[in-house]
Amino acid sequence: MAERKIGDVILDVRNISLRFGGVKALTDISFDVREHEVRAIIGPNGAGKSSMLNCINGVYSPQEGSITLRGQTFKHMNSRQVAESGIARTFQNLALFKGMSVLDNIMTGRNLRMKSNLFQQAIRWGAAEREEIAHREFVERIIDFLEIQAYRKTPVGRLPYGLQKRVDLGRALAMEPTLLLLDEPMAGMNVEEKQDMSRFILDVNDEYGTTIVLIEHDMGVVMDISDRVVVLDYGKKIGDGTPEAVRSNPDVINAYLGTSH
Amino acid sequence: MQTTFPRLMLDHAARRPDAPALREKVYGIWQTLTWAQVATLAREIAGGLAAAGMKRDDHVVVVGDNRPRLYATMLAAQWLGAVPIPLYQDAVAAEFVFPINNAEVAFAIVEDQEQVDKLLEIREQCPQLQRIWYDDPRGLRNYSEPGLASLDALIDEGRRFVQANPKQLDAELERGRPGDVAAMFFTSGTTGNPKGVVHTHFTLLDRAKAGADFDKLTEREEVLAYLPPAWIGQNIFSYAQWLACGYVVNCPESAATVTIDLKEIGPTYYFAPPRIFEGLLTSVMIRMEDAGAIKRGLFHFFMSVAKSVGPALMDGKPASMIDRLAYALGNLMIYGPLRNTLGLSRVRVAYTAGEAIGPDLFRFYRSIGINLKQLYGSTETAVFVCLQPDHEARADTVGVPIAGVEVKLTDSGEILIKSPGLLKEYYKNPAATAEVLTAEGWYHTGDAGFLDAGGHLKIIDRAKDVGRIVGGTNDGAMFAPKYVENKLKFFPHIKEAVAFGDKRERVCAFINIDFEAVGNWAEKRNLPYAGYTDLAGKPEVVELIRECVQKVNADLAADAMLAGSQISRFLILHKELDADDGELTRTRKVRRGFIGERYQVLLDALYGGKTEQYIETQVKFEDGRTGMVSATLKIADAKTFPAMQKAA
Numbered sequence: 001m002a003e004r005k006i007g008d009v010i011l012d013v014r015n016i017s018l019r020f021g022g023v024k025a026l027t028d029i030s031f032d033v034r035e036h037e038v039r040a041i042i043g044p045n046g047a048g049k050s051s052m053l054n055c056i057n058g059v060y061s062p063q064e065g066s067i068t069l070r071g072q073t074f075k076h077m078n079s080r081q082v083a084e085s086g087i088a089r090t091f092q093n094l095a096l097f098k099g100m101s102v103l104d105n106i107m108t109g110r111n112l113r114m115k116s117n118l119f120q121q122a123i124r125w126g127a128a129e130r131e132e133i134a135h136r137e138f139v140e141r142i143i144d145f146l147e148i149q150a151y152r153k154t155p156v157g158r159l160p161y162g163l164q165k166r167v168d169l170g171r172a173l174a175m176e177p178t179l180l181l182l183d184e185p186m187a188g189m190n191v192e193e194k195q196d197m198s199r200f201i202l203d204v205n206d207e208y209g210t211t212i213v214l215i216e217h218d219m220g221v222v223m224d225i226s227d228r229v230v231v232l233d234y235g236k237k238i239g240d241g242t243p244e245a246v247r248s249n250p251d252v253i254n255a256y257l258g259t260s261h
Numbered sequence: 262m263q264t265t266f267p268r269l270m271l272d273h274a275a276r277r278p279d280a281p282a283l284r285e286k287v288y289g290i291w292q293t294l295t296w297a298q299v300a301t302l303a304r305e306i307a308g309g310l311a312a313a314g315m316k317r318d319d320h321v322v323v324v325g326d327n328r329p330r331l332y333a334t335m336l337a338a339q340w341l342g343a344v345p346i347p348l349y350q351d352a353v354a355a356e357f358v359f360p361i362n363n364a365e366v367a368f369a370i371v372e373d374q375e376q377v378d379k380l381l382e383i384r385e386q387c388p389q390l391q392r393i394w395y396d397d398p399r400g401l402r403n404y405s406e407p408g409l410a411s412l413d414a415l416i417d418e419g420r421r422f423v424q425a426n427p428k429q430l431d432a433e434l435e436r437g438r439p440g441d442v443a444a445m446f447f448t449s450g451t452t453g454n455p456k457g458v459v460h461t462h463f464t465l466l467d468r469a470k471a472g473a474d475f476d477k478l479t480e481r482e483e484v485l486a487y488l489p490p491a492w493i494g495q496n497i498f499s500y501a502q503w504l505a506c507g508y509v510v511n512c513p514e515s516a517a518t519v520t521i522d523l524k525e526i527g528p529t530y531y532f533a534p535p536r537i538f539e540g541l542l543t544s545v546m547i548r549m550e551d552a553g554a555i556k557r558g559l560f561h562f563f564m565s566v567a568k569s570v571g572p573a574l575m576d577g578k579p580a581s582m583i584d585r586l587a588y589a590l591g592n593l594m595i596y597g598p599l600r601n602t603l604g605l606s607r608v609r610v611a612y613t614a615g616e617a618i619g620p621d622l623f624r625f626y627r628s629i630g631i632n633l634k635q636l637y638g639s640t641e642t643a644v645f646v647c648l649q650p651d652h653e654a655r656a657d658t659v660g661v662p663i664a665g666v667e668v669k670l671t672d673s674g675e676i677l678i679k680s681p682g683l684l685k686e687y688y689k690n691p692a693a694t695a696e697v698l699t700a701e702g703w704y705h706t707g708d709a710g711f712l713d714a715g716g717h718l719k720i721i722d723r724a725k726d727v728g729r730i731v732g733g734t735n736d737g738a739m740f741a742p743k744y745v746e747n748k749l750k751f752f753p754h755i756k757e758a759v760a761f762g763d764k765r766e767r768v769c770a771f772i773n774i775d776f777e778a779v780g781n782w783a784e785k786r787n788l789p790y791a792g793y794t795d796l797a798g799k800p801e802v803v804e805l806i807r808e809c810v811q812k813v814n815a816d817l818a819a820d821a822m823l824a825g826s827q828i829s830r831f832l833i834l835h836k837e838l839d840a841d842d843g844e845l846t847r848t849r850k851v852r853r854g855f856i857g858e859r860y861q862v863l864l865d866a867l868y869g870g871k872t873e874q875y876i877e878t879q880v881k882f883e884d885g886r887t888g889m890v891s892a893t894l895k896i897a898d899a900k901t902f903p904a905m906q907k908a909a
Contacts, residue, residue, distance in 0.1 A: 140288035145399075150517035152289060203400055 738825020
């Protein structure tokens, strides 16, 4: 477990442009993410937030620009390479296995770290058994951390939305990421669920030292938990800085909060 | 018992070092602490506390859920002759200020970040609070408050202290006397500041032992500790009796997992307030409604068998061969699996207390073979005063006085208790102490009641609420409003009831229907209604409630003492009694006096013999706005019955 101290730049996004045919989703976006910080990307609907996240974790390949992760620059990575390089993400429209239990869902997050082969796992013998016990323990720590002990064996589909979001976060944590991408972690939640989620995000950042990049359009939440904020509008960056700086940036006020009439 | 808490614990550790003492579910797996491990832990924490300067008679607050290491800290504090004060973990920070300042507390041992935050919040108001230790370090690593440290650090410190001063802790243990103060419990107190109830090692352990002897508890019992440790009941069941008997106390993983943990542990000795039993029953009934027709049919058939045969079998009374067979079959198919689902299949002794339990609810559990009983006691009496013997459990009594207890009634019907378990005093409050403890050692319970023919104590009401009927046919009879109201409220159709009768000729009542229950009832009968006020005024609903009232009257008539409290007239209120309108307290107790004044016209109509009355009432909505509700209420008569002299 690491001390929470904001370190060097670990992710550097340079001049990214992304087009779908004639539609410009992102235009010349640059920003960086420092180690251990909570970095937010905000913007109105359609601003290009999710596209940006999808570029970082290899779902989309931008036509221009480069992404540098820990000194390694690349134009394109596939999802597996991204996962292996320590990046995990959660999804705006949950992509959990609804019929599987909370425990099994989080266990899938350990997949990359399992060494035993299919045959060993099938007969659950020797190294495979030891491995499963070790992974189960790790998963149990996450369950404890996210306070979902009561739902360990409940099929995810039966849980309320706020808890499913927590399971989604749990699965991402199971990968032991160094960089965690959260796609609208508070969307569709009530106030209490939002508070819980904010606390968990800060705790993850604090306890595991995980760097967090989150997309959100709930301004209030973002301002409370982020160290620095990037503001996008129509695929362009219109602001970047501390929550206070962003809040007083006139362009941001215009685009995001609307002008007062 | 002439011993102290830490000495009892060390006895167990010496006699059965490897026997399990505490279990806690960590990361999904039950982890066991043996008596030897508990002893080591308590010794090390005691060392740490001594090194931190804790002395005899110092006070230390303990705030948190039931956690093995918090139990060990209570033992450690008592080891040094200090006094642990458990506080409610769900209280808001401001509620901690009074007890901490009142008891001049300098030390606090808490469960986690949540509690630490609360204490830090009130630190300026409690300048004498110097040291705070926490059990669970999560989220606390970057706190740099003076005096704040982890329990692990305290234990490390204790280890060094024990090595450097090998004899000191033994000497401290030797100095402990049974008559020393062992713990202090702050009563919640509905008015004014809470009072610190001071108990000694002797008072708590004596009662723990008396209760254990009464039910023949052994070291093989399993107990689930899930109620707040600040409540003396939990403290007795999972701390004092744990040490007195040496059984295993299991700590659930979290508050949300209690039902799961209950099923996994299968306790043999179980306590829950009535609302928990009610919640369990409701969850069963809801799930049964969703079950298939065959299952539902079987369930209802065998539950009717259980209803007629079960209680008799539980009370050890004879039953016919056919009944016994039907019950045995039901046990195999329904009751057994049901007990298992509830997590109560191994329960040998289960208790409920705290408020009146509905007779149907009580009978349900007994009929499916759970030995549910009632007890009577309070913080001031170290819980055990009266307990129900195994075959004599009834819904309307609270049992017989157990070993060491004497019960006496004052002329006004108040119950006085003499027992070895009575409180030593209220802390720094001699006036309050003198109010409840007489020079001869009698404790005023504030409850009114009497001993019935079988020697069972029957609680009627709070003594100050009990009144007298004046004039009329029942002149001089006892009037117990709460008792009557409770009887009415046990009907699912009645949500609240307010009975009047003190210094009057007869008893009349205001009744609030339960909107949901009566609404369902009306829908099943195709009875249209346009809202609460309309439904409450339907003649059919008045009839429904009249039947309930008359059943209560028939019940009351069977009791010579209370036959005069039968309800002769009633009306159904046009609005729900509400705390926002000041009619109920925040804990949902009716404020009889206030309601009487507010609805004076209705009272006059009830006693004036009118058959209906128009009323307009101002109501306050949740958002602070006000509005008016008006209705013409029908006033109904109810049949009363002549008092029956019970053959006893």
